[in-house]
Amino acid sequence: MNSVVKGASYVLVHAPDMLVKNGTTQTTERIVNPNSEYLKTLGKHLRSYDDAVAYLPNQVYIGNLDPVELRKHEQPWYGTKFEDAARYGRFGEIMPQAEFYFLIQACDEFELVRLEKGFVGEYKDAFFASPVVTDLIRNRIHDGVDAEQLEKILKEDGEGLYLGDRLVGAVKKAHDVDLALSSHVLLENLVSKASHVLSLLHLVDKAGISPAEVDYVIDCSEEACGDMNQRGGGNFAKASAEIAGFSNATGIDTRGFCASPVHALTIAASLVKAGTYKNVVVSAGGSTAKLGMNGKDHIKKDMPLVEDVIGGFAVWIGEDDGKNPIIDLDHVGRHTVGTGSSPQAVITSLVSDPLQKAGLKITDIDIYSPEMQNPDCTKPAGAGDVPVANLKMIAALGVKQGILERKDINDFVEKHGVPGFAPTQGHIPSGVPFIGYGREALLNGAVNRIMIVGKGSLFLGRLTNLFDGVSFMMLPNEGKVEETGKASGEELRKIVAESLRGFAKSLLSEDQDE
């Protein structure tokens, strides 16, 4: 039986103070150049929550504005406010930082996170009013501690949680010497877990999956959870599923830098197609480390620090229901060890090889969703418009194959792609941000084929110089539900009857031989 995409959720958390305190560009600067101009001017470039909500790419991400609508607005987009902006969208929400601190505390099982009493009194009602926060989560929130206790935690190598200059919470270290359990690592992991949980809560709310229905969760983020004996032991998936109330689920973490979500989706679709599980959720939270990653370039260009949101998403892969779009597992693209690293080789392996296998051409895909980074973040940093560059590479391969003419490259980009709108959170922009819109476009017949492409920079981990990538196609469901590996009652009767006939014939021929 085919696997289908039954729904998706997308969430953002506005985290300006985590950008300042926890983003690696900023933490590195504090170590190597503590009196730098950059650190002094940082605060002036932070956006308010309302500005982050009104930001066009953020509204696209949570489902309030179709990505193609971005073309109507001149880049850069940070100067434009979306008039109909809202905290909640049809795929998720943009959660304010203060409420997110409550979710971090709710995700803590070991009394490592403490919030200040006054802060809890001030913001608890707002957090509890969220339409997706469950009683299970509400019941985990503590009353809070005195401010002195937070200071004590910081003196003992803890990490602070801030609202501006105000210390409102702290994370303790969980071991005296184990760096894998330092407060810094724990905070990163708890942020990843909490934003993952938020994505799962919205998947329940928006896609309508019942928490008890979920069999398996695959976390495809880029953090590692463990201790010094098993630094990447895991498991974010099960830990997040627990807080989301997925009591019948287990799960696993997949890793592969930014390529991980597309790997995880093909694994999930295969698990469902094989009949191992009925409902698999592929999901991830975001990263504090990448907040303000290109901040120096943004400040140089006198623009706001637009990398101020933590991202998350969840995709529900289920059994063929004759309605939802199918993941085509027969024609999956993959960059192998022997593929090579030239752009030609990469695009051939990810795009044209699977298409050729399916008897299709580059132009037969209506929409490609490669890395969907928001160009407002990448262009000022000299990295260009990443989705456009990817689309151009696909078109250029079409030119080399004689399918397109060189003058058609820009038209191809416009016709077969959508503008980038996802935060630069590594795995978050990698192909998956378009699955929500893509599913709807396939359901309403606006498009016929979508290709999701994920790529990952494995060389950053210094274990290999290789790059990685995988891709798959999403196709419309024609309503013919195929049972794979299972025969119906009628089919079984036919098989038994044919066997008996064959057996009778063989007996007859044996009689005649004698």
Next chain:
Amino acid sequence: MDLENQRRVKEFAEQLGPENVVVLIGASEGSASALAAETVTAGDPTYAGPLTGVSLGLQVYHVCEDAVKAEFDEAIYEDQVSMMEMVIDLDDIVEQMESIRSQFTKY
């Protein structure tokens, strides 16, 4: 430029002599190419890596510039680079690379 790459470029210049090293850049944008070129000539302008304050003055080219292209086996260039050449703004890249070379290259 990646801190690890800065370290490697610095080591090669020390081992082989800066006059014997040519750095080839494969970035797809003019500004990113110029940033990398500046790093291996004038020093790391981001003040983050091993080339901070180190002016190596190396020879540096983008892989699609004519002088480098002429050195390639045509078939290999066609197979490995030609597709990207179609996609990038080569005029901008060449202009920025020439500007960096005229200011900072010593060899």
